Amino acid sequence: xxxxxxxxxxxxxxxxxxxxxxxxxxxASFGIGIxxxxxxxxxxxxxxxxxxxxxxxKVANVTDLSKxxxxxxxxxxxxxxxxxxAQRHIRRLYNWQHIAVSTxxxxxxx
Numbered sequence: 001x002x003x004x005x006x007x008x009x010x011x012x013x014x015x016x017x018x019x020x021x022x023x024x025x026x027x028a029s030f031g032i033g034i035x036x037x038x039x040x041x042x043x044x045x046x047x048x049x050x051x052x053x054x055x056x057x058k059v060a061n062v063t064d065l066s067k068x069x070x071x072x073x074x075x076x077x078x079x080x081x082x083x084x085x086a087q088r089h090i091r092r093l094y095n096w097q098h099i100a101v102s103t104x105x106x107x108x109x110x
Contacts (some may be wrong), residue, residue: 005030010072010079013042016059021045025094031087033079035065035072046086053086055079073097 005011011027011034016022018041022084025045028034034054036042046054055072058064103109 002030005032008032008078010035010069012065012069013037014057014065015039015042018042025090028083028090029094031083033072033083033087034086035068045090046087048089051085052082054082055088065075 013036037059038056046052055068059067
């Protein structure tokens with residue numbers, strides 16, 4: 001799995017329903033480009049301020065997915081830059097050490 005993420009150009013997640021999309025977090029942590037459906041859970045992961053850290057398409061809309069795939073394939077520099085920004089954001093926000101400390105504090109363990 002690590003080799004696939006390491007050598008991938010683009011990770012596509014066409015989900016119609018998610019909780020916290022772990023596969024999206026994993027892909028973003030490798031710094032590859034992201035193309036995900038525009039469901040709130042995916043947007044939450046890809047949103048950083050007013051900027052999106054990847055591409056999105058209208059959920060369940062094959063025409064929009066096809067269009068956005070073409071956009072991503074024709075803009076490698078932008079895909080690469082989005083992937084790197086997403087990687088930094090995900091590593092900061094979803095860092096296991098921070099999560100463990102927050103959980104300990106929540107339950108009064110620390």
